Amino acid sequence: MGLLAFGVFCLITVGIAYFLVWILDRLLPGHPGIIDSIIWVLAVIIIVFQLAGALGLHDVTIPRLK
Numbered sequence: 001m002g003l004l005a006f007g008v009f010c011l012i013t014v015g016i017a018y019f020l021v022w023i024l025d026r027l028l029p030g031h032p033g034i035i036d037s038i039i040w041v042l043a044v045i046i047i048v049f050q051l052a053g054a055l056g057l058h059d060v061t062i063p064r065l066k
Helices: 003-027 033-055
Strands: none
Touching: 003 033
16 A cells, blocks of 8 residues: 555544544534543544555564464
């Protein structure tokens, strides 16, 4: 994945997260703010995992402790 494709992926992910938060604010104005935070954290986790895959870090094995 190139830098341009990764940027487009980030914009789409952030756009979807923003849309979900906006819809949630419109439909449930008194909802707890933690739900918005969870949506943003999930968006950041998705972007970080996509970045790790783009950098080839998905092939790194984590050694198990015995």
